[in-house]
Amino acid sequence: MTRIAILGATGYTALELIRILLRHPDAEMVALTSRQEGNPPVAMIHPSLTDRLDLCLEDLGPTEVASRAECVFSCLPHGVTASLVPPLLDAGCRVVDFSADYRLDDPEVFAQWYGQKHADPDRLGHVVYGLPELFRDQIPDAPLVANPGCYPTSAILALAPLLRAGLIEPSGIIVDSKSGVSGAGRTPKMTTHYPECNESISAYNIGRHRHTPEIERILGMAAGDKVEVIFTPHLVPMDRGILTTTYSAPKGELTEERLLEVLRDFYADEPFVRVVDHLPGTKDSTGTNYCDVTARVVRDRIVTISCLDNLIKGASGAAVQNFNLMYGHPETTALD
Amino acid sequence: MTRIAILGATGYTALELIRILLRHPDAEMVALTSRQEGNPPVAMIHPSLTDRLDLCLEDLGPTEVASRAECVFSCLPHGVTASLVPPLLDAGCRVVDFSADYRLDDPEVFAQWYGQKHADPDRLGHVVYGLPELFRDQIPDAPLVANPGCYPTSAILALAPLLRAGLIEPSGIIVDSKSGVSGAGRTPKMTTHYPECNESISAYNIGRHRHTPEIERILGMAAGDKVEVIFTPHLVPMDRGILTTTYSAPKGELTEERLLEVLRDFYADEPFVRVVDHLPGTKDSTGTNYCDVTARVVRDRIVTISCLDNLIKGASGAAVQNFNLMYGHPETTALD
């Protein structure tokens, strides 16, 4: 039984993580942190947890967290995280970090996209990117795992096999993503106020979304070459789910059959990637840790479609998948 | 051409009012007030008005408003309004008030339900309740019209004819209402944050909603007797629309045919109330100034169903209906 702390337990990814861990036979939640006043029971903040988890939210520092827990899931925002991770690691905890702080390998790229200096720059480049489909071997022994972003997971799982096989051009890749609103977090804002975003779709942060360098870095590793993407996220009136449509240029002749075969071979032994012939909808994977992927050839362009639940395969499910690998549990525990 | 000012122009009822007035041949909007900093063009706040209305939001006092406008639509919250109405009236403006400040006739009832002393108590009891279906005669000459609440309109239009005809008992009336989220206003809150209220229905303020005394007062006038309602509002995941289901006890035998006949007779000449045989959905009246009403008899109880668009017949459409009556325009102008 691994003792677990969750930092920043008021958000949606934390809630989803708690739901998954409640089904995990070898995980025991022992601390939930938040700056909420008055140490409320977690069910006061997340009523769906009533009678299911008897813990209070506490405003704990790294030392206190480390005194209780072996494994820490940090659901804190970027910037904050990188100042907490070093003391947690020093105190012997292992950490799965949901923020973007350790997903890039270059502090300058971080500073450019996140508008702040990195608090723990020397560690960048030495942290495993927690996408088991690409980096499974490095996860079991990792003290710190950078849990991937939701958009990057959807784009990378569709494109990495094609880039690694040298089938598509690494530049000019278009990533047109559509996400449910939970991806915007749990703090009320005008853009996520129901009467504003319901019955409406809109694009945001075109060319400026912070997941861009993350997608480019990991796809670049798959391609063995510099990758450039044009990334356009859209907000869709639904709770969860991401559908990512990518467009890229093939290197030479390429049939749909070949594309699907390459994808199927790549993911043959993967428990959570399903290469499908039909065009998947996000609902097929909602509530699960699956990512559905397919591909088409249209007028000499490669089109891929990938779908996942942004809170599960795009966040908390992936985190538990990493946890399972880190602690030697079957990878699918609590996720099927 | 009547010169119009709209106070509190950033909210949803104001936006809907502007949309309607843009189609009104005899209304000219000359001032939009708000405490927004920097006098932004209204289209900055309401992008749907881009290229449609060339006015800026201004932080204007009553004197300035009165110097520009003849008719003032006040979309300000309760409490604020009652301190602005007296100077506006004194300066010669006529006012249609969207707040609850002048809908009750007893300052003590106001204080009890709204938790504050009324700022203009002497006027209470002398202000017409702007529901043309019940008080049309008093509207043309009114300097001030209290525009009805959205829930009250839906409940009153269904029940007033039955109470006036003495067909149902005035006590123990159950009013179970279901409203779209725009009724909660345009300020982001946790309860109206998309991932919280989407795909969920919930009741709120059971027995404590401030529309209760308003419903009881107007139904009491129709009944000529004290009316007591049990009012339960629910929040429904949709932008607009209210469906109100009421349950009451008949006085003596009562058939469905008789019920519908009484309703049809009562509304025979009304342009905006449709008595229907089928069970209406809110979508039938969304975007219109109609209220659809029907009735059933079940196990010796009277059940009524009424539907309207909370932002139109429940707010801004009713306000323009009142405006038309006040200024001698055909009542349906800009509303059909």
Next chain:
Amino acid sequence: MTRIAILGATGYTALELIRILLRHPDAEMVALTSRQEGNPPVAMIHPSLTDRLDLCLEDLGPTEVASRAECVFSCLPHGVTASLVPPLLDAGCRVVDFSADYRLDDPEVFAQWYGQKHADPDRLGHVVYGLPELFRDQIPDAPLVANPGCYPTSAILALAPLLRAGLIEPSGIIVDSKSGVSGAGRTPKMTTHYPECNESISAYNIGRHRHTPEIERILGMAAGDKVEVIFTPHLVPMDRGILTTTYSAPKGELTEERLLEVLRDFYADEPFVRVVDHLPGTKDSTGTNYCDVTARVVRDRIVTISCLDNLIKGASGAAVQNFNLMYGHPETTALD
């Protein structure tokens, strides 16, 4: 390991049942029936099951089903079921029936509400109603369990403790229910066509819904008296969830504290009923087997609110709860 067959496996309750059983350590699905042509893999019909369940849909008769399975979950419509249950029972199967065929105890009441003669009338009155909170003792040995309807479960769990305690009047009880669209089944119809029911709420079958006699029968057993309800179901634009608001008259003085205390005592040992102080939304129980219940007193009327997921506690979760009781598994297996 119990061998399980699911009859009528193409619908939403069957899909939800499969999802739950996939997590059950002691259940093995061995047959899925349907009249679909060509024995398609179940994932062709339910793409979310891709790579999760390797079974095909088959058009099997009772003998074939009984030769493979010990326990049969029948998700077939009413009327059809009552002709299949006898041969299944005769062949030694135990059956959990999702239809209404065995929920009533009087063939004439069945005929009156369902418009057809019952095919197995002698069994009525001898079948346990599978609501463990009321009839747990009778379930372990039952060869046939009538799985409760979704609306009835929400109404009964709120009202039965109050009626049993003699706190409320058994007549004139108003049950105003609001349901998500999955309750209407998986066959496309105009009323469930997205642009018709999205952004709209409507009432349907007022006073004529077939769950009425089921609610009255079970509440009557709790009250030890004849119970009459006025039942009004509404269709709400969301996938899942039922919120039921009931209104009843207290017998004598009754406080909110007393009401909640009675409910809490009644459900003290129940794993899936949560008596809460706050007003629950359906989202709190979506995706779970919980039913949330609370109560209020308004102007001498009792108001209860209860929420559940119509496909889980209102159907497939309850069925697995019954299965667990029937086969001696811990009652919460696969449900937490």
Next chain:
Amino acid sequence: MTRIAILGATGYTALELIRILLRHPDAEMVALTSRQEGNPPVAMIHPSLTDRLDLCLEDLGPTEVASRAECVFSCLPHGVTASLVPPLLDAGCRVVDFSADYRLDDPEVFAQWYGQKHADPDRLGHVVYGLPELFRDQIPDAPLVANPGCYPTSAILALAPLLRAGLIEPSGIIVDSKSGVSGAGRTPKMTTHYPECNESISAYNIGRHRHTPEIERILGMAAGDKVEVIFTPHLVPMDRGILTTTYSAPKGELTEERLLEVLRDFYADEPFVRVVDHLPGTKDSTGTNYCDVTARVVRDRIVTISCLDNLIKGASGAAVQNFNLMYGHPETTALD
């Protein structure tokens, strides 16, 4: 007053057309056709029209239609239309056709994409494409106007000015469109069944959607060159609205300022195209005849975003705009 017939009056575009024409001072609807049995009042099919339009649906042939109406709006499906248009034109009617039958200029391209021989092939190439922003001069005298498709309108309004100005490459243009569900029509299907498409986004008909050759033809006219697009439509859980994101390669250096300037110049006098700086959501134009357009430059690619209401600017609003031009009414009549 122009006498108007609407063919195929049961669908969503017809309903929207009726709503608009009810506000038109110079249009009188005199016939609504449908194959519905029994000539029901139109309000039986479209309850929102109760008390608003006193016409029955009739199964009328072209001769009867022509005997009553001067102008015919045909909302019939492709294939059917081309056999009805010739007799209507011969009988002296003018026709606005909502189907795709007269949008292409080559019967072979039609046969290839629509899978059937064209019934009136000689007329192709001689019918004006009813997009006033590009072909206004040809509309006033046209006996027959091919009303544009919803997706094409959104793509063409964003790209035509850039192609005409020679700013972007005409090949390899990616058109990634997202549409509300009303675009799929009013016939219930599994893909538009509420619990299937709600809370889900999916792509469909990738590279095979029939609007592809229409987009290519009209953009080709703007470019003066062959245009090839990769077109991917997506179904979004909302009633109405299309957002189209396009990606293209600039010819030479191109700044965002220049892009927006070219668009603004092109649409300077257009009443219904708004070139905006911000990223529009579909809700900004829902319920209106506006199309909102903007553009960005990302990593040397041109990204455009355009939004419109698929039932209005994408169908019935455009049709009335054409009608206004055909009959000499101010172009914005009934549309503002």
